[in-house]
Amino acid sequence: MHKSIRCAVLAAFAVQPLVGSAETPEDFLAWVQANQSATPQFVDGDTITMDKADLIRPFLPPEFANQVIFEGMDMKIKDAGDISPADVYKAATEKFKGQATIAADGALENYTAGRPFDPATFKPGSKEDGWKMAWNWNFRWQNNGLRVGEVHWVWVRAGGEHSGHEIMSDQGGKYAGFYTGGGSFERVLTGPYQRVMFSHRSELVDTNYKVNNGEGFAKNTEFREYTGFTAPFDIAGTAFLILRYDDPRKSDDSWAYIPSLRRVRRISVEVKSDSLLGTDHTLEDFYCFNGRPLEHEWEYVGTVNMLAVARSRNTHTVYYGPNGWIPLDDWALRKMDVIKQTPKRSGHPYSMKYLTADRESGECYYANSYDKAGKLWKFWQLTKAFTDDPQYKAQNSRDFNGVATPDGLRVSSFQSINVIDLQNNRGTLVPCRGIANPDTELNDVKKILDVNYLTEGR
């Protein structure tokens, strides 16, 4: 008996250096530092299995590696190819190069369209470059914005299994193939989502880079975002609408439609950093970060080479692994900029958060956050798909309320965002189906992004 325990302890110590410590921001920064000199020992086309896991550890933050690496892992290495933005974005970047500036309070000024700042000039540890990176992130290439026909919010807990959960048999079992692996499912929420960008639209050269020339419904607006829920019954009909003003200093306006009240309720900005209906996400965590930059302090950390699902081979995210929260997909080594986000509000639940953004596409694949005690709390893994890929086009399916995405957009589009709460051993998977970056007519947009639309709920 004693011998068994001793062996186990020894084994634990033996494994520890491989697993790595992942508790504090310092641990993450140590990984960033180590990553600088790491050289990939894998090549395109390799499949990483457990026996080769050490090859990929330098290219994954330790807390993430601990989840990605497991007995039975099947990580296909595949270069993402050219996922640079559309030419209109590049042209706008070039046209307005050097014009954008950062005000003393961090606000972006003199910005028109394209990428505001050249990240190649950023210096690690720089606060100003942190602000610039934050604005680069904010104005990454998104075209019209994302529309999702059906979002699942799956509350998963580590351990156990979910074969008996109703989602596996719902609608003839059409979701069963997406949720392989383990993990016990608790609740599953369902609903649509849409964001529409109204200003700084690189492709709208003829209308001053704004929808409708920035008049009427588009006036003073950066974007409007609708997040709805259709199931389960107790939250069906709940909807959130956020209006982000084009003035970076102006607070968002936010409303919620509460079915049990049958009326629209103005909501506080505090709600945006609060758990969204019990999920591990907040409205501010969408995309990695969806808040107002001026509500935070920023610092540029540097670059890393990191593995990510940057160009999914799947139409829909397929999960696997012992807890069912890792995407079974192609992984590409991507150069990413890292910035540190520190909330200004003392009441914010995070003490800080690290975000990554792809140097080429501008998209985020990974982020982590720390609680008020500085202890690692959550990490987010995002799976992206490329709008010009055929598997992306297949999203236009009635099965998931999909619509068409025009050719040639070259948007690294959202496929899923999955957050793991390491302190509570749980996560929330957010696979998005029926995704699109559709052409949008202002009249159509108004139908769902006007606050008065919410009153039409039932």
Add this chain to the structure above:
Amino acid sequence: MKRTLRALSIGACAFTSALVVSTPVEARITVDALGGEVEINGFISSEARAHLGNGDAYLNQWIQRLQIEGSANYTDVGVFDTLSFVTVVRPEFDAAYYYGDSIGGDRGRGGTKPSYLGNNFNFQNDPVGFGGFDYLLGSAGSSSSDHPHFSTGGISKFVTQGLQDESWLSNNFEAILGRAANGSKFSTASALSGSGAGFSGFPVVSVTSGMELDCTRCLNVDNDPLDVAMNNTDSNSNIYPFRELYMDATVGDWWFRVGKQQIVWGKTDFFRLQDIVNPIDFGQHFFYDSFEDIRIPQWMASAQWKFGDVGPTTDNAIQFLWNFDQFQPVGLGNPGAGWAHPFAKEKSTFAAFNTFFSVEPCLGINSVNLPGVTPDDVCGSRGAHDPRKPSGFGQPVGLNLEDRPDWSFDHTEGGVRWEFRLGEVHFAFTNYNGYQDVPVFRFHSVNVNQSTAFGGIAVNGNLGGPNDALIFGLAEMRAAGNADGAGNIPVRVMDPQDAINSIANGNGTLAPLAQKALAENNAAIFWTGGAGQFSVLGGQTDIQYKRSNTTGISFDYFESYTGTVLRVESSITLDELVNNTRKANWVDESDVMRWSIGIDRPTWIKWLNKDRTFFLSSQLFDTWYIDHQGDKHTGFYTDEHNFIATFFFIANYMRDRVTPLGFAVWEEASNSWVFGFNTEWKIDNHWSIKGGLHTILGGNENFRHDSGPFSTFVVPIQGGVGSGNDTFAQQSVFGAAHQGIGALADNDELFFQLKYQF
């Protein structure tokens, strides 16, 4: 028939229970059908509510509810961008009420015990309702058999005359509002003594069964027990169990909805200012349930046009609304239901007075051999529809009509709402023209005692017919050879204002009092001051509703520094119909302004929950009767300003699967408090359980209020405006109203709900 109903209801209960414990069916059903997308979801629940108040615990309600929400949705149909047909179906069954005699603590249908508001119906608790004016004619006995032959009113005469047995009384009636001047409930005949703090209020008899009452067009007073159990009451019977049934359509920037529906305006919680389109059914569960569940859907047509920006305003939308439904007032519940509002019980009281007291008396067959009694005096001797009752004393009293507007185009209601944003402030202006949904009692006639009000009221020389004498003992008078009724109290039925005018213009002893009442525009001076001389012997009422116009404005604003949402809402109703006991007929009009300020803030309380904010919300309400008249005991039954403060919190634990919620409400005028707390646990996507408690703490001495033409019956007479002593001892319908929220004290409850949603 009863056996069939019982079998059906047991079957329904069993079916519900079986579904609740059955294997879960598939979640929300969405299928392509009927040429579009058909979506069906809903829930089935079982909720038990145990009464705890007043030291008496019993199962007050046990409601099995099935709610199905279905819609058929289409796109691009003709001119419509989208088109939907939507319904909400909600059958339910309250087993505790329907089987009240067995599982409902001997309350509800078939029960013999009183409700939260009542006492046993007997002579001690309601001398007048039980025994009529017998107590004035002899010893105040404690049993119905003490006065077997008097015909002074009193429902117990059905028993003493041999038409019913004792259980009929306990099965159908209770005594309510029996409070002494110090607020304590009295339960003995010592209340009649008038000594100390024990002197009487105005205990009244209320009906606890589905007994049919003589009250024309009165809502909810005599619903069938099965309908009460199924919530198929007058307030909810419109195509029951379809709560909502409407068509939704969008065309460009227009949105249309036509059918039976709920339309919600306003920004307040708990109480309504602009949200007046649909009435609320407070009789189901007071205001504890979400308005979504207790709003009474109406047949309406609504059109909203979103027209974007106009000048500095954005997100403009204007909604036009036509409510073409039959007028429906607020629901107060059937008087026998577990959460019947006190006003519903009082309504049954007045209806019972009209049913049992207003008619001419008759006698049971056991009295036919008494001296002077003729076979014609026997109840039923005039055929199957003999209107006489042994409880009658021949005077019109109580409530005979709920004067609701009939359906006609002119009686339909309409409104408009304009919403927009101006900068960061979101505004809404509303105007609604319709009938007030709160009932107002009106005395349309009073019974003037000609023997004491002489000099102003001519004596009718031909007594003996209906409504010209208070008949004090049919058998006894006949036995004394006064077959024509001589010796009874002569009465003239008059318009209330005419009565005071006539007496004031006469030379009787009450003329100065009537003159003073006129001079001071305060009828209470006469009603109560003359009560000691039995000048007015009650009267007959109806319920009035008036069309009025309510204009509202509201706005909300997010204050970013504090993270607080500020909500302000106000409305003004011009010439709103109100009760004012200083008016001869109790009816008056007043402009009424209502306003509310609310603040909402999700707040981190990290030591209680580091993962999730607490939603905190506070509101302050004021109802300002601009033309207010009166004091705490006469005039308007409300103060000029009625302030209410509310607070609630919602917390979330275990990823919002465990949700504690608590609230507190304080009403300034009645000094009443309401507290509630519940916790819901969502076990998974389907199952949830919820439990909690509600308690009401009544205010201090808010139960006393002028009882107008019924002052005579408040015994003993104690003070009054006319006597120079303004310590009112009387309690009337407005006594309960003046208690506000506190009127429902003693109905504390513990509840538990099991729910399966699909």
